[in-house]
Amino acid sequence: MNKKTSSGEGKGTKKPFIRLRTCIQFIAALLQNANFKGFFTGQIYKGQSKNVCVPGLNCYSCPGAVGACPVGSLQNALSAYKFKFPYYVMGLLIFFGVILGRIVCSFLCPFGFLQDLLFKIPFFKKIRSFKGDRILRWVKYVVLVVMVIVLPIFIKLTPIFCKYLCPSGTVSGLLLMMADNALVDQIGKIFTWKVIVLAIVVVASIIISRPFCKYLCPLGAIYGLFNRVAVLQMKVDEHKCTDCGLCKRVCIMDINPPKDIKSIECIRCGNCAKECPSKAIGYCSVFSKENQ
Numbered sequence: 099m100n101k102k103t104s105s106g107e108g109k110g111t112k113k114p115f116i117r118l119r120t121c122i123q124f125i126a127a128l129l130q131n132a133n134f135k136g137f138f139t140g141q142i143y144k145g146q147s148k149n150v151c152v153p154g155l156n157c158y159s160c161p162g163a164v165g166a167c168p169v170g171s172l173q174n175a176l177s178a179y180k181f182k183f184p185y186y187v188m189g190l191l192i193f194f195g196v197i198l199g200r201i202v203c204s205f206l207c208p209f210g211f212l213q214d215l216l217f218k219i220p221f222f223k224k225i226r227s228f229k230g231d232r233i234l235r236w237v238k239y240v241v242l243v244v245m246v247i248v249l250p251i252f253i254k255l256t257p258i259f260c261k262y263l264c265p266s267g268t269v270s271g272l273l274l275m276m277a278d279n280a281l282v283d284q285i286g287k288i289f290t291w292k293v294i295v296l297a298i299v300v301v302a303s304i305i306i307s308r309p310f311c312k313y314l315c316p317l318g319a320i321y322g323l324f325n326r327v328a329v330l331q332m333k334v335d336e337h338k339c340t341d342c343g344l345c346k347r348v349c350i351m352d353i354n355p356p357k358d359i360k361s362i363e364c365i366r367c368g369n370c371a372k373e374c375p376s377k378a379i380g381y382c383s384v385f386s387k388e389n390q
Contacts, residue, residue, distance in 0.1 A: 119204070119367065123211040130154065130208055131162030140278030151187060153194045154207030155317050157260075160270035161277055167266070168194075169246060169317050173257035177250035191320055199328030200321045203311055204350070204367035209266045210311060216303035225306050227352050234313045235363065242316035261288065265310060268296040307350045311365065322362035331384050332366055334359050338378035345370035345379060355379055 130152045133143040143164055152165035168191055175184035194202055203210050217224075245259040260267050271289060275281045302309040311318050334356050345355045348369045353361045355370045359379070371379040 116369075116372075120214075122205050123208075123214065126154070126206045127156075127208040127211050130156045130165055131160055132164050133162045136161030136163075136277070137273060138277055140274050140276075140281070142274075151190050152206075153198070153202045155209045155264075155266050155315065156207075157264065157267040157270040159267060159274070161273050163270070167260075169264070170257055170260050170267075173246055173250045173259060176247060177254055177256055177258075179254055181251070192324075195321050195324030195328065197329050198321070199325040199330060199366065200318060200362075200364060201328075201330055201366040202321055203315075203318050204365040207317075209269075209315075210308065210365075212269075213303045213308045213310060216300060217307050219304045221304050223305070231312075231352070237313050238315050238319040241314055242319045246316045259316060262292070263295060263314070265292070265296040265299045268292040307352075308365075312351065312363070318365075325362050325364060326360045327384065329384050330366070331382050331386075332359050332364070332368075332371065333380060333382045333386075335378045335380075338376045339374075340376055340378075342375065344373045344375065348373045 135141075136143055140161060142159055142161060145164070147164045148158070148166055150165050151168040151171050153168070155169060156163055156165065156167050158166050158170050168187060171187045172184055172191070175182065175187055198206075241259065241263070245263060249258040250256065268289070271281075271292070275285075299310050299314075306312075332355070336356075339356050341356065346353070349355065350367050350369060351361075351363045351365055353363050355364075356378075358364075366381075368381070371377075371381065
Protein backbone atom coordinates (compact mmCIF):
# COMPACT_ATOMS: atom_id res chain seq x y z
CA MET A 99 0.00 0.00 0.00
CA ASN A 100 2.79 2.38 0.91
CA LYS A 101 4.65 1.59 -2.27
CA LYS A 102 1.62 2.42 -4.40
CA THR A 103 1.09 5.71 -2.59
CA SER A 104 4.72 6.67 -2.97
CA SER A 105 4.75 5.76 -6.65
CA GLY A 106 1.62 7.81 -7.22
CA GLU A 107 3.18 10.81 -5.55
CA GLY A 108 6.22 10.47 -7.80
CA LYS A 109 4.10 10.42 -10.94
CA GLY A 110 2.08 13.39 -9.76
CA THR A 111 5.12 15.58 -9.23
CA LYS A 112 6.83 14.33 -12.37
CA LYS A 113 4.32 15.68 -14.90
CA PRO A 114 4.63 19.38 -13.95
CA PHE A 115 8.42 19.07 -13.98
CA ILE A 116 8.44 17.50 -17.44
CA ARG A 117 6.22 20.32 -18.70
CA LEU A 118 8.58 22.88 -17.13
CA ARG A 119 11.64 21.29 -18.74
CA THR A 120 9.86 21.13 -22.09
CA CYS A 121 8.97 24.83 -21.80
CA ILE A 122 12.60 25.72 -21.01
CA GLN A 123 13.80 23.63 -23.96
CA PHE A 124 11.29 25.31 -26.27
CA ILE A 125 12.25 28.81 -25.11
CA ALA A 126 15.97 28.00 -25.40
CA ALA A 127 15.49 26.70 -28.96
CA LEU A 128 13.40 29.77 -29.81
CA LEU A 129 15.97 32.23 -28.44
CA GLN A 130 18.80 30.55 -30.33
CA ASN A 131 16.76 30.67 -33.56
CA ALA A 132 15.07 34.04 -33.18
CA ASN A 133 15.67 35.15 -36.78
CA PHE A 134 12.17 34.09 -37.78
CA LYS A 135 12.34 36.01 -41.06
CA GLY A 136 15.07 33.63 -42.23
CA PHE A 137 12.67 30.69 -42.26
CA PHE A 138 10.64 32.45 -44.95
CA THR A 139 13.43 34.14 -46.94
CA GLY A 140 16.09 31.43 -46.75
CA GLN A 141 18.65 34.07 -45.78
CA ILE A 142 21.17 33.26 -43.04
CA TYR A 143 21.41 35.88 -40.32
CA LYS A 144 24.85 37.58 -40.28
CA GLY A 145 24.48 40.10 -37.45
CA GLN A 146 26.96 40.70 -34.62
CA SER A 147 25.43 38.02 -32.41
CA LYS A 148 26.67 35.40 -34.90
CA ASN A 149 30.13 35.95 -33.39
CA VAL A 150 28.88 34.56 -30.07
CA CYS A 151 28.65 30.80 -29.44
CA VAL A 152 25.44 29.36 -28.04
CA PRO A 153 25.77 26.56 -25.44
CA GLY A 154 23.99 23.81 -27.41
CA LEU A 155 24.30 22.15 -30.82
CA ASN A 156 22.60 24.66 -33.13
CA CYS A 157 23.94 24.99 -36.66
CA TYR A 158 25.32 28.36 -37.77
CA SER A 159 23.64 27.80 -41.15
CA CYS A 160 20.15 27.42 -39.74
CA PRO A 161 18.06 30.23 -41.28
CA GLY A 162 16.85 31.17 -37.81
CA ALA A 163 20.16 30.93 -35.96
CA VAL A 164 21.30 34.13 -34.25
CA GLY A 165 24.45 32.62 -32.75
CA ALA A 166 27.27 30.25 -33.66
CA CYS A 167 27.55 26.55 -32.81
CA PRO A 168 30.53 25.90 -30.49
CA VAL A 169 31.49 22.71 -32.35
CA GLY A 170 31.43 24.48 -35.71
CA SER A 171 33.36 27.44 -34.30
CA LEU A 172 36.00 25.14 -32.83
CA GLN A 173 36.48 23.37 -36.17
CA ASN A 174 36.64 26.64 -38.10
CA ALA A 175 39.34 27.92 -35.76
CA LEU A 176 41.37 24.70 -35.99
CA SER A 177 41.03 24.42 -39.78
CA ALA A 178 41.87 28.06 -40.49
CA TYR A 179 44.57 28.63 -43.11
CA LYS A 180 46.86 30.00 -40.39
CA PHE A 181 46.51 28.04 -37.16
CA LYS A 182 45.65 29.96 -34.02
CA PHE A 183 44.67 28.37 -30.74
CA PRO A 184 40.89 28.87 -30.29
CA TYR A 185 41.07 30.60 -26.89
CA TYR A 186 37.62 32.15 -27.20
CA VAL A 187 35.75 28.97 -28.13
CA MET A 188 37.64 26.83 -25.62
CA GLY A 189 37.02 29.45 -22.95
CA LEU A 190 33.27 29.37 -23.58
CA LEU A 191 33.16 25.56 -23.62
CA ILE A 192 35.05 25.43 -20.33
CA PHE A 193 32.77 28.11 -18.86
CA PHE A 194 29.57 26.25 -19.83
CA GLY A 195 31.11 22.97 -18.70
CA VAL A 196 32.31 24.21 -15.32
CA ILE A 197 29.04 25.95 -14.50
CA LEU A 198 26.49 23.53 -15.96
CA GLY A 199 28.10 20.30 -17.13
CA ARG A 200 25.77 18.19 -19.27
CA ILE A 201 22.63 19.92 -18.06
CA VAL A 202 23.14 21.97 -21.25
CA CYS A 203 22.17 18.83 -23.17
CA SER A 204 18.84 18.36 -21.40
CA PHE A 205 17.68 21.97 -21.04
CA LEU A 206 19.46 24.20 -23.58
CA CYS A 207 20.33 22.13 -26.67
CA PRO A 208 17.85 22.46 -29.59
CA PHE A 209 18.87 19.14 -31.13
CA GLY A 210 18.46 17.43 -27.78
CA PHE A 211 14.96 18.93 -27.63
CA LEU A 212 14.22 17.56 -31.10
CA GLN A 213 15.26 14.06 -29.99
CA ASP A 214 13.01 14.28 -26.93
CA LEU A 215 10.05 15.20 -29.16
CA LEU A 216 10.79 12.34 -31.55
CA PHE A 217 10.93 9.85 -28.67
CA LYS A 218 7.39 10.84 -27.70
CA ILE A 219 6.13 9.42 -31.01
CA PRO A 220 4.38 6.10 -30.28
CA PHE A 221 6.23 2.96 -31.35
CA PHE A 222 5.37 -0.67 -30.68
CA LYS A 223 8.65 -1.27 -28.82
CA LYS A 224 10.96 1.29 -27.25
CA ILE A 225 14.53 0.13 -26.59
CA ARG A 226 16.28 1.10 -23.35
CA SER A 227 19.53 -0.77 -23.90
CA PHE A 228 21.08 -3.39 -26.14
CA LYS A 229 24.25 -5.40 -26.52
CA GLY A 230 27.14 -3.08 -27.37
CA ASP A 231 25.41 0.03 -25.99
CA ARG A 232 28.17 0.83 -23.49
CA ILE A 233 30.90 0.41 -26.11
CA LEU A 234 29.06 2.62 -28.61
CA ARG A 235 28.94 5.43 -26.04
CA TRP A 236 32.68 5.89 -26.49
CA VAL A 237 32.20 6.65 -30.20
CA LYS A 238 31.33 10.29 -29.40
CA TYR A 239 34.81 10.74 -27.94
CA VAL A 240 36.32 9.31 -31.14
CA VAL A 241 34.16 11.75 -33.12
CA LEU A 242 35.37 14.61 -30.90
CA VAL A 243 39.07 13.78 -31.23
CA VAL A 244 39.16 12.67 -34.87
CA MET A 245 36.44 14.67 -36.66
CA VAL A 246 36.34 17.85 -34.56
CA ILE A 247 39.99 18.29 -33.58
CA VAL A 248 42.56 16.22 -35.52
CA LEU A 249 41.24 16.18 -39.10
CA PRO A 250 40.30 19.91 -39.21
CA ILE A 251 43.87 20.74 -38.15
CA PHE A 252 45.34 18.81 -41.08
CA ILE A 253 42.63 19.46 -43.69
CA LYS A 254 42.48 23.22 -43.91
CA LEU A 255 39.24 25.15 -44.33
CA THR A 256 37.17 21.99 -43.84
CA PRO A 257 34.96 21.51 -40.75
CA ILE A 258 34.82 17.71 -41.05
CA PHE A 259 32.12 17.01 -38.47
CA CYS A 260 29.81 19.71 -39.82
CA LYS A 261 30.37 18.69 -43.41
CA TYR A 262 30.01 14.92 -43.13
CA LEU A 263 28.12 14.01 -39.97
CA CYS A 264 26.27 16.73 -38.03
CA PRO A 265 22.48 16.07 -38.30
CA SER A 266 21.70 19.54 -36.95
CA GLY A 267 23.40 21.01 -40.02
CA THR A 268 21.31 18.76 -42.27
CA VAL A 269 18.10 20.00 -40.64
CA SER A 270 19.34 23.54 -41.30
CA GLY A 271 19.99 22.70 -44.93
CA LEU A 272 16.51 21.25 -45.37
CA LEU A 273 14.96 24.36 -43.79
CA LEU A 274 16.92 26.56 -46.21
CA MET A 275 15.66 24.49 -49.15
CA MET A 276 12.09 24.85 -47.97
CA ALA A 277 12.53 28.62 -47.98
CA ASP A 278 14.50 28.76 -51.24
CA ASN A 279 13.61 26.05 -53.77
CA ALA A 280 16.54 27.04 -55.99
CA LEU A 281 18.89 25.36 -53.50
CA VAL A 282 17.38 21.96 -54.28
CA ASP A 283 19.22 21.92 -57.62
CA GLN A 284 22.52 22.24 -55.77
CA ILE A 285 22.15 19.02 -53.77
CA GLY A 286 25.25 16.86 -54.10
CA LYS A 287 26.47 13.48 -52.89
CA ILE A 288 27.69 14.85 -49.56
CA PHE A 289 24.32 16.33 -48.66
CA THR A 290 22.57 13.15 -49.79
CA TRP A 291 24.85 11.22 -47.42
CA LYS A 292 24.00 13.60 -44.59
CA VAL A 293 20.28 13.19 -45.23
CA ILE A 294 20.77 9.44 -44.83
CA VAL A 295 22.60 10.04 -41.53
CA LEU A 296 19.80 12.34 -40.36
CA ALA A 297 17.16 9.76 -41.33
CA ILE A 298 18.96 7.11 -39.28
CA VAL A 299 19.19 9.46 -36.29
CA VAL A 300 15.49 10.40 -36.58
CA VAL A 301 14.32 6.77 -36.75
CA ALA A 302 16.66 5.79 -33.92
CA SER A 303 15.35 8.72 -31.81
CA ILE A 304 11.82 7.36 -32.07
CA ILE A 305 12.95 3.98 -30.73
CA ILE A 306 15.83 4.94 -28.41
CA SER A 307 15.97 7.95 -26.11
CA ARG A 308 18.54 10.47 -27.36
CA PRO A 309 20.75 8.19 -29.51
CA PHE A 310 22.76 11.09 -30.94
CA CYS A 311 23.55 12.36 -27.42
CA LYS A 312 24.57 8.88 -26.31
CA TYR A 313 26.70 7.79 -29.23
CA LEU A 314 27.78 10.61 -31.54
CA CYS A 315 27.59 14.13 -30.06
CA PRO A 316 31.07 15.66 -29.53
CA LEU A 317 29.57 18.57 -27.59
CA GLY A 318 28.02 16.19 -25.08
CA ALA A 319 31.38 14.44 -24.86
CA ILE A 320 33.04 17.73 -23.90
CA TYR A 321 30.44 18.73 -21.31
CA GLY A 322 30.44 15.22 -19.83
CA LEU A 323 34.10 15.65 -18.87
CA PHE A 324 33.02 18.45 -16.51
CA ASN A 325 30.16 16.57 -14.81
CA ARG A 326 32.14 15.71 -11.69
CA VAL A 327 33.42 19.25 -11.14
CA ALA A 328 30.56 21.40 -12.49
CA VAL A 329 29.02 23.92 -10.11
CA LEU A 330 25.53 22.48 -10.67
CA GLN A 331 25.41 18.92 -9.36
CA MET A 332 22.94 16.21 -8.41
CA LYS A 333 23.11 14.36 -5.12
CA VAL A 334 21.70 11.14 -3.64
CA ASP A 335 20.87 10.99 0.05
CA GLU A 336 21.91 7.45 0.98
CA HIS A 337 19.87 7.61 4.18
CA LYS A 338 16.65 8.24 2.25
CA CYS A 339 17.33 5.97 -0.75
CA THR A 340 15.38 2.68 -0.57
CA ASP A 341 16.92 1.08 -3.68
CA CYS A 342 13.48 0.83 -5.32
CA GLY A 343 14.99 1.23 -8.80
CA LEU A 344 12.44 3.77 -10.04
CA CYS A 345 15.13 6.34 -10.83
CA LYS A 346 17.00 3.92 -13.06
CA ARG A 347 13.83 2.98 -14.92
CA VAL A 348 13.04 6.61 -15.84
CA CYS A 349 16.61 7.64 -16.64
CA ILE A 350 16.83 9.04 -20.18
CA MET A 351 20.47 8.01 -20.48
CA ASP A 352 20.00 4.59 -18.85
CA ILE A 353 22.35 5.02 -15.89
CA ASN A 354 21.86 4.04 -12.24
CA PRO A 355 21.72 7.35 -10.30
CA PRO A 356 22.32 5.98 -6.75
CA LYS A 357 25.53 4.30 -7.89
CA ASP A 358 26.83 6.89 -10.37
CA ILE A 359 25.05 10.22 -9.97
CA LYS A 360 28.09 12.05 -11.39
CA SER A 361 28.38 9.87 -14.48
CA ILE A 362 29.74 11.52 -17.61
CA GLU A 363 26.61 10.18 -19.33
CA CYS A 364 24.17 11.95 -16.98
CA ILE A 365 22.47 14.95 -18.63
CA ARG A 366 20.85 16.01 -15.34
CA CYS A 367 17.35 16.12 -16.76
CA GLY A 368 15.89 15.68 -13.24
CA ASN A 369 13.60 12.75 -14.09
CA CYS A 370 15.16 10.63 -11.37
CA ALA A 371 14.67 13.34 -8.75
CA LYS A 372 11.01 13.82 -9.58
CA GLU A 373 10.24 10.10 -9.75
CA CYS A 374 11.97 9.23 -6.46
CA PRO A 375 9.20 8.48 -3.90
CA SER A 376 11.51 9.12 -0.92
CA LYS A 377 12.90 12.39 -2.35
CA ALA A 378 16.44 11.05 -2.02
CA ILE A 379 17.69 12.69 -5.24
CA GLY A 380 17.97 16.41 -5.93
CA TYR A 381 19.99 19.24 -7.40
CA CYS A 382 22.74 20.89 -5.39
CA SER A 383 25.87 23.00 -5.75
CA VAL A 384 29.37 21.58 -5.85
CA PHE A 385 30.05 23.83 -2.86
CA SER A 386 27.15 22.55 -0.74
CA LYS A 387 27.84 20.38 2.29
CA GLU A 388 25.60 17.61 0.92
CA ASN A 389 27.93 17.23 -2.05
CA GLN A 390 31.11 16.94 0.00
